[in-house]
Amino acid sequence: MSWIEPAIVAYGVLALFVILYFESFGVPLPGESALIIASLLAARGDLAIGHVFLASWLGAVFGDSTGYLIGRFGGRPVLRRFGYLVKLTPERLFHLEALAQKRGFFMVLTARFIVVLRQLNGLIAGSVGMPWHHFVVANAIGAALWAGLWSFGPYFFTDLFRRMV
Template identity: 75%
Template sequence: MAWIEPAIAAYGVAALFIILYFESFGVPLPGESALVSCSLLAAKGDLVVGHVFLAAWAAAVLGDSTGYVMGHYGGRPLLERYGPRLGLTDERLTRFEIEFRERGFFIVMTARFVVLLRQLNGLIAGALRMPWVHFVIANALGAALWAGLWSFGPYFFTDLFRRWL
């Protein structure tokens, strides 16, 4: 975590974009922490909050989409081969596919707000064959809500909390 602050100080929103892009398809990086840090830097005047939001949104959408493609082309064979070792039988896999067909849009849109699901969202949706168009729309909406919350929330409420404390 100690490398995040110097990276953001040196490269600004480009560093944020790279961190969030890789985190969005499964690489264990502290994306949300980096986003909040950038938002606080924007509140100080070191970054532009609009740039922070756009970098976060674009990285989240592109990273999840990369995860979707990886899951679509490679995830299913892995689930079939190693799934039974984890208790994921053919029956359960079929149930998950049905669940994703029925509620996949909502799952993808809200998964960004849950730590482990945020990283695996695209991989799972791709492996379970969620329709691409549904995935992209849900992904873009969820990323906008998530990026908006963590970009503008700390930015606008920093002074409020400072005055309150």
């Protein structure tokens, strides 16, 4: 993880966007750590906090949307063929699809806050056939809440801590 801060210092919020984009559709990258580091750099004055938030929100939304499209157009056959390897029987797949249809909006909205689900959120939603319009809205709101928490939280608490010391 020692490469994150130098990358963000060198390339700014573009590096943050790229890290979060790829993390959001399944690549194992330290997105949350990168966002916290960028927030702390913004508190130090090296980045603009509004840019940090926007880059993180866009990276998360576009990354999850890419994952959704990958899942939608290729994930279902993979789940049917190799699902047994992760104990995903046809009955469990049917149950997962029904759950996504019924509660998919809240699943996508909250998955961003759970480490492994954040990376697989879009892939799963697309693979089980969650309606696109539900996914997009839940994804945008969830990403805004998550990006807001990890952008502005460290930024403001760092400033508050400095004032207390």
